[in-house]
Amino acid sequence: MIERAIRVTVNGRVYERTVEARKTLADFLRDDLELTGTHLGCEHGVCGACTIIVDGAAVRSCLLFAVQVHGRDVQTVEGLADGETLNPLQEAFREHHGLQCGFCTPGFLMTLTCFLRECPDPSDAQIREAISGNLCRCTGYQNIVAAASAAARSLATSPRS
Amino acid sequence: MKPPRFDYLAPTSLDEALALLGQHGEEAKILAGGQSLVPLLNFRLVRPAYLVDLNEIRGLDGIRADDGHLVIGAMTRQRAVETSALVRERCPLLAEAMPQIGHVQIRNRGTVGGSLAHADPAAELPAVVAALDGEVVLRSARGRRVLKAEQFFVGYLTTAADPTELVIEVKLPATSRRTGSAFLEVSRRHGDFALVGVAATLTLDEAGVCTACALALTGVGPTPAVARDAARALVGGKPSPQAIEDVSRHVSQTLRPDSDLHASSDYRKDVAGVLTRRALTRAAERARGEGR
Numbered sequence: 117m118i119e120r121a122i123r124v125t126v127n128g129r130v131y132e133r134t135v136e137a138r139k140t141l142a143d144f145l146r147d148d149l150e151l152t153g154t155h156l157g158c159e160h161g162v163c164g165a166c167t168i169i170v171d172g173a174a175v176r177s178c179l180l181f182a183v184q185v186h187g188r189d190v191q192t193v194e195g196l197a198d199g200e201t202l203n204p205l206q207e208a209f210r211e212h213h214g215l216q217c218g219f220c221t222p223g224f225l226m227t228l229t230c231f232l233r234e235c236p237d238p239s240d241a242q243i244r245e246a247i248s249g250n251l252c253r254c255t256g257y258q259n260i261v262a263a264a265s266a267a268a269r270s271l272a273t274s275p276r277s
Numbered sequence: 278m279k280p281p282r283f284d285y286l287a288p289t290s291l292d293e294a295l296a297l298l299g300q301h302g303e304e305a306k307i308l309a310g311g312q313s314l315v316p317l318l319n320f321r322l323v324r325p326a327y328l329v330d331l332n333e334i335r336g337l338d339g340i341r342a343d344d345g346h347l348v349i350g351a352m353t354r355q356r357a358v359e360t361s362a363l364v365r366e367r368c369p370l371l372a373e374a375m376p377q378i379g380h381v382q383i384r385n386r387g388t389v390g391g392s393l394a395h396a397d398p399a400a401e402l403p404a405v406v407a408a409l410d411g412e413v414v415l416r417s418a419r420g421r422r423v424l425k426a427e428q429f430f431v432g433y434l435t436t437a438a439d440p441t442e443l444v445i446e447v448k449l450p451a452t453s454r455r456t457g458s459a460f461l462e463v464s465r466r467h468g469d470f471a472l473v474g475v476a477a478t479l480t481l482d483e484a485g486v487c488t489a490c491a492l493a494l495t496g497v498g499p500t501p502a503v504a505r506d507a508a509r510a511l512v513g514g515k516p517s518p519q520a521i522e523d524v525s526r527h528v529s530q531t532l533r534p535d536s537d538l539h540a541s542s543d544y545r546k547d548v549a550g551v552l553t554r555r556a557l558t559r560a561a562e563r564a565r566g567e568g569r
Binding site: 117174 | 316380385
């Protein structure tokens with residue numbers, strides 16, 4: 117087995133682990149760090165469920181190897197809430213029924229976290245473009261767009277993200 | 278599915294990477310952004326003994342203007358090209374094509390060199406480089422080669438690059454002020470590979486007469502299809518709606534695309550004609566300074 121030692125910051129906490137080279141970042145987060153909020157749908161970069169943030173950019177964690185994030189900063193869905201308090205984006209998803217089964221939700225939240233930083237006052241068309249790489253099979257996208265729009269308004273009045 | 282076992286090599290310099298490729302040749306696969314390679318690994322369609330990861334090498338990314346050219350390092354992320362003011366100014370055709378590649382999460386990792394080296398027959402970047410008559414710069418432990426797009430793309434997922442060679446940059450001629458361009462595609466869903474895509478550039482003189490025109494299509498054959506004869510027919514006259522219509526019909530009639538699960542050959546030919554007409558019309562408007 118080909119293994120490498122890595123040191124990575126996830127949600128502000130530093131982890132040092134030895135991982136097999138072929139282990140994807142998604143599997144590393146779920147199996148080695150027990151951060152199972154990152155979901156795996158297709159495992160080939162189509163569904164967007166495993167989207168996380170690496171060094172500030174939204175990426176598919178099924179298309180990265182854990183060995184590639186040595187020394188990097190990773191943010192997952194577990195890093196969004198403050199204890200039991202949902203952040204404004206999560207709160208907007210709850211309020212606008214932006215999730216049903218919830219499987220795709222972590223990916224949407226991480227995609228939108230990045231997007232709202234870059235585009236704090238988006239149109240619905242811009243939101244639809246931004247989430248075009250995330251698939252939802254339950255609620256449809258209407259409520260997700262409404263939640264994203266509401267989150268943008270809420271973030272504009274409360275300066276935390 | 279999960280990737281098969283491989284030995285992971287992460288060189289920190291170009292020389293080290295080239296030495297590894299020289300040593301392992303066909304047993305090695307190059308990992309750039311991984312947005313095409315990792316799915317192939319996960320499906321176990323490729324089983325390389327070694328992965329040579331380029332992400333730890335400094336200096337392989339970057340966008341610079343150089344003597345009438347735009348030079349883009351192979352490891353430049355597609356998202357960096359998409360958001361670059363220099364690209365919008367010097368090469369608007371490339372800027373217009375970028376957002377049509379996959380989705381933002383893909384473009385945050387996907388690289389320019391990786392897309393060119395993968396040579397998917399429905400990808401956007403190869404068509405842009407072919408339309409602009411760009412050059413792909415290759416390095417190996419033995420030296421440096423510069424290939425025109427038409428020499429570089431040789432077949433379905435196949436380039437002229439030897440297993441020991443690495444794409445290190447692409448050089449595109451900067452677009453002149455009197456040149457208009459357009460990139461249009463039709464895909465099943467936004468972000469999917471194109472069923473058909475068209476890259477067009479058109480240059481007008483002071484009198485509105487076309488002095489140069491180039492067309493390249495993606496999704497209609499194993500490599501980008503450069504419609505040189507069709508494009509040449511516009512040169513020397515004004516790009517009137519009728520002239521553009523004639524060129525578009527010619528393009529549609531001369532293509533021989535394959536049928537597949539996504540679209541029939543006839544449908545692709547039809548769409549290629551329509552998109553060529555729209556792309557040339559838009560390029561001509563932009564060359565005249567309208568609707569930039």
